[in-house]
Amino acid sequence: MNIVLLDPRQTESEYWSISSKRQLEHLQQHLEITVGDTLKVGIREGKRYLTEIVEVTEQAIKLKPLKEESVPAKLPVTLIVAMPRPKVLRRLIMDSVTLGVEKMILLHSYRVDKSYWQTPFLQQLDHYVTLGLEQAGDTVAPQIEIHKRFKPFVEDVLPGLITAERPAYVAHPYVEQPMPFAIDHPCTIVIGPEGGFIPYEIDLLIKNGCQALSLGNRIIRTETVIPYVFGRLFSTC
Amino acid sequence: MNIVLLDPRQTESEYWSISSKRQLEHLQQHLEITVGDTLKVGIREGKRYLTEIVEVTEQAIKLKPLKEESVPAKLPVTLIVAMPRPKVLRRLIMDSVTLGVEKMILLHSYRVDKSYWQTPFLQQLDHYVTLGLEQAGDTVAPQIEIHKRFKPFVEDVLPGLITAERPAYVAHPYVEQPMPFAIDHPCTIVIGPEGGFIPYEIDLLIKNGCQALSLGNRIIRTETVIPYVFGRLFSTC
Numbered sequence: 001m002n003i004v005l006l007d008p009r010q011t012e013s014e015y016w017s018i019s020s021k022r023q024l025e026h027l028q029q030h031l032e033i034t035v036g037d038t039l040k041v042g043i044r045e046g047k048r049y050l051t052e053i054v055e056v057t058e059q060a061i062k063l064k065p066l067k068e069e070s071v072p073a074k075l076p077v078t079l080i081v082a083m084p085r086p087k088v089l090r091r092l093i094m095d096s097v098t099l100g101v102e103k104m105i106l107l108h109s110y111r112v113d114k115s116y117w118q119t120p121f122l123q124q125l126d127h128y129v130t131l132g133l134e135q136a137g138d139t140v141a142p143q144i145e146i147h148k149r150f151k152p153f154v155e156d157v158l159p160g161l162i163t164a165e166r167p168a169y170v171a172h173p174y175v176e177q178p179m180p181f182a183i184d185h186p187c188t189i190v191i192g193p194e195g196g197f198i199p200y201e202i203d204l205l206i207k208n209g210c211q212a213l214s215l216g217n218r219i220i221r222t223e224t225v226i227p228y229v230f231g232r233l234f235s236t237c
Numbered sequence: 238m239n240i241v242l243l244d245p246r247q248t249e250s251e252y253w254s255i256s257s258k259r260q261l262e263h264l265q266q267h268l269e270i271t272v273g274d275t276l277k278v279g280i281r282e283g284k285r286y287l288t289e290i291v292e293v294t295e296q297a298i299k300l301k302p303l304k305e306e307s308v309p310a311k312l313p314v315t316l317i318v319a320m321p322r323p324k325v326l327r328r329l330i331m332d333s334v335t336l337g338v339e340k341m342i343l344l345h346s347y348r349v350d351k352s353y354w355q356t357p358f359l360q361q362l363d364h365y366v367t368l369g370l371e372q373a374g375d376t377v378a379p380q381i382e383i384h385k386r387f388k389p390f391v392e393d394v395l396p397g398l399i400t401a402e403r404p405a406y407v408a409h410p411y412v413e414q415p416m417p418f419a420i421d422h423p424c425t426i427v428i429g430p431e432g433g434f435i436p437y438e439i440d441l442l443i444k445n446g447c448q449a450l451s452l453g454n455r456i457i458r459t460e461t462v463i464p465y466v467f468g469r470l471f472s473t474c
Contacts, residue, residue, distance in 0.1 A: 216309070217309045218337055219372060220335055224336070227463075227465035227468065228464035231472075236418070
């Protein structure tokens with residue numbers, strides 16, 4: 001937790017107040033904060049501030065804003081990812097938010113086990129988004145969409161996301177052409193499931209405007225390939 | 238598991254044999270392999286082959302090598318990382334091996350909880366290295382060293398790893414100079430603990446030859462920053 005995210009309602013009066021159990025526990029037990037310390041605070045969907053702690057009780061921490069700080073810019077990227085196993089989903093959401101994706105789409109695919117869509121984590125996405133934002137020092141949640149049918153998404157929705165200035169890349173181990181690096185334009189990136197997309201899916205993605213590109217001859221897990229490909233694509237950010 | 242790693246002793250006769258419980262379970266239950274299927278196999282510290290399955294029993298899978306395949310090259314990097322929490326350690330080892338680090342050093346630092354060094358996972362590193370190699374399709378384990386004292390390591394060992402052709406970079410959020418990208422030379426990269434290195438540690442790293450460089454103004458978790466920085470540094474690999 002590198003900032004504390006507050007709801008705008010918590011910042012309406014002169015002194016602001018942290019009252020969530022999770023945030024209080026982290027600040028009091030892990031960071032051992034005390035009156036007079038400064039604390040970085042973000043207002044959901046809003047600005048970020050350096051604050052000073054003016055009161056600490058068991059039920060709340062009271063803050064006074066000192067000065068505005070800048071909110072980190074998003075990466076200009078839409079991440080489309082095949083729905084991962086529930087345990088991986090949490091980390092994947094957190095990490096993608098931390099890294100700054102603008103928009104995320106969770107997509108069904110042949111090698112996605114249908115049971116993955118039943119996970120209760122899908123009802124708690126907002127919690128993992130919050131953790132990702134608090135890690136990054138960001139305040140603005142990315143848009144997250146769920147598409148449970150591969151073909152209608154790829155044929156009807158995906159082409160609307162692609163333009164000449166905003167290409168779509170699908171990471172694919174069996175092509176020669178390498179993924180670009182240090183790009184200076186927005187893009188959409190498509191990441192397959194464990195075991196990869198099946199050839200029919202790759203063909204359909206290509207037919208609908210994606211470029212299949214290689215990340216080298218090592219096969220990297222979904223949750224690891226996401227930071228890897230962002231580090232590569234946006235190395236000038 | 239994208240290849241099955243075998244011990245050289247398992248590949249001495251005309252037919253090779255898989256007998257490890259973990260590998261048999263994965264192949265029979267998850268991949269549902271059957272006689273006549275091909276299977277990618279690596280020999281520890283050796284070559285990689287495409288093989289054909291000639292017999293499947295509960296106790297063993299018998300293979301016939303068909304042809305040699307190439308083993309992916311390592312990234313020319315030494316990764317020095319502050320010892321993470323045990324749960325993170327496993328993923329961090331697996332991912333670093335998958336990504337192809339040549340050498341890893343686990344290092345103590347002020348913000349590393351001393352209890353982390355008691356984890357039983359440190360006795361099982363070889364298992365996580367194997368999982369990482371099997372994910373990547375690699376056969377060669379990186380060298381892993383453990384240094385439980387920060388100052389002696391930084392003053393006495395680290396300078397010997399650094400040359401003009403092989404610089405050392407420490408990822409640090411509070412500097413202006415950005416981490417390079419698409420480099421074409423080997424390097425050492427130093428990643429701090431949760432909460433970062435303390436100023437004394439950063440100063441000592443710099444004094445002993447490291448360059449403190451920024452990865453942008455988002456604060457990324459240790460296990461996420463590793464693929465992120467490798468994607469950035471080695472984008473032409």
